[in-house]
Amino acid sequence: MSEPASESLSQGRTVGFTVSHRRYVPHSHAHYGGNLVDGAYGLGMFGDVATELCVRTDGDEGLFAGYAEVEFLAPIQAGDVIEATATLVRIGTRSRTLEFEARVVCRSAPERGPSAADVLDPPVVVTRAKGTVVVPAS
Template sequence: MSLEVGFSVTHRRYVPYAHAHYGGNLVDGAYGLAMFGDVATDLAIHTDGDESLLAGYSKVEFLAPIQAGDVVEVTASVTRIGTRSRDLSFEARVLCRAAPERGPSAADVLDPPVVATRATATIVVPAKTGGDAAGS
């Protein structure tokens, strides 16, 4: 396991058109937050051998839209380690975006990627048992 400040996990996902809820093929802000939940679970498994529970977000910033046809990359990084709690920072970046004006399957790589969402949150893991006091 890799329990240290700075440890991070990254996921990538294509945003299907079935997830668009609004005009312009926009998805709701909760889509990015759900991705943050998934990457936080992965991170906690790597750091603590447990899926963890999300205690709460302390900050969420919606900076740019996420749209159907995007390829989104989300990263969770450990910023603080407590006895049972871990503070995480999150960032969602749009790496690729559909370009329907050029054709039904056209898309572009965005260089640089567009930062869509940032957040900070706290997760909680079970108490360590036995002689293992990691994170204390």
């Protein structure tokens, strides 16, 4: 059974509403050679931005129902600063479809020194996904 679509929620949030978080990836999270971090790191960030988006749109943390798509496009490395964004793309009665993107906005540059880093312009897109969250009936 499909849910009726609407373009906005009672709190004034509409399709296209976006939430972003940035986080430094500590070296303690590197699990693989070359200071690589597992792809689930970005998915964890997607859960956090989805939670804030639900709080802002529906006044509830909501529950993540699942991913329809996940693409791992580039590696995440220890020392990266990652920006994760959730964008509301569909509003159902209780479900919300979100699109996610994680980008490396800063990256360590150990060849220049142990604490050297660069701002990446443009950022490197590392993960994209599409998922569904469910919120309580209003």
